[in-house]
Amino acid sequence: MDLFSESYLSMVRLEQQRGQLDCFPNWIADSEANELFKEFSEQLQWSQPELNVYGRRVLTPRLVAWYGDAGANYRYSGALHKPLPWHPRLLQLKQRLEQQFEIKLNSVLANFYRNGDDSMGWHSDNEKELGAEPVICSISLGQPRYFDYRLIQQPKEKHRIELGHGSLIIMQGEFQQWWQHQVPKQKRLQRGRINLTFRLVEFSYAT
Numbered sequence: 144m145d146l147f148s149e150s151y152l153s154m155v156r157l158e159q160q161r162g163q164l165d166c167f168p169n170w171i172a173d174s175e176a177n178e179l180f181k182e183f184s185e186q187l188q189w190s191q192p193e194l195n196v197y198g199r200r201v202l203t204p205r206l207v208a209w210y211g212d213a214g215a216n217y218r219y220s221g222a223l224h225k226p227l228p229w230h231p232r233l234l235q236l237k238q239r240l241e242q243q244f245e246i247k248l249n250s251v252l253a254n255f256y257r258n259g260d261d262s263m264g265w266h267s268d269n270e271k272e273l274g275a276e277p278v279i280c281s282i283s284l285g286q287p288r289y290f291d292y293r294l295i296q297q298p299k300e301k302h303r304i305e306l307g308h309g310s311l312i313i314m315q316g317e318f319q320q321w322w323q324h325q326v327p328k329q330k331r332l333q334r335g336r337i338n339l340t341f342r343l344v345e346f347s348y349a350t
């Protein structure tokens with residue numbers, strides 16, 4: 144063990160105006176990240192919902208699963224989703240985030256990008272049930288993928304980072320009000336990536 148073994152906690156602040164974007168490149172050590180990738184790919188209840196794009200039904204270009212406390216309902220891909228009960232390893236990660244950053248979270252959207260053809264288009268996570276200044280903690284496992292973000296008012300000026308195995312980014316403050324983000328296709332990539340975005344959503348009693 145070397146003197147700098149705590150360096151996995153090192154943080155890079157990428158943006159501090161118009162919201163905050165922080166990156167912890169090695170938040171989860173490789174060996175644990177390997178285990179988590181395997182367990183989540185095999186054990187989460189992945190589905191591929193249909194999206195309504197200008198009146199056409201198309202499949203979401205990745206697999207998704209929504210976990211959380213009962214009542215943490217969330218609208219994505221055009222429909223309201225009730226959370227599945229916590230997977231124990233997701234719950235552990237949630238608690239680790241809550242303790243380290245002194246925040247409260249109640250749910251997680253898991254995304255499975257099967258290969259470089261899977262993607263997520265430009266969006267802000269600005270749904271009403273997230274509140275005005277959500278704290279979103281996003282963990283990546285598996286194939287490193289680009290994460291692009293841009294100011295809504297300057298859409299041509301794209302910023303690009305790569306989210307590697309075991310990394311964490313935190314978006315908070317006004318970030319969702321000013322910026323959009325995407326995970327573009329990277330056609331040549333064959334391997335899968337799992338992303339977990341932990342959130343705090345307002346409870347709703349919709350059925």
Ligand SMILES: O=C(O)CCC(=O)C(=O)O
Binds near residue numbers: 252290306326
């Ligand atoms: O896969 C990612 O890194 C981004 C996921 C995301 O933006 C979301 O779930 O809202």
Ligand SMILES: [Fe+2]
Binds near residue numbers: 268324
């Ligand atoms: Fe997002």
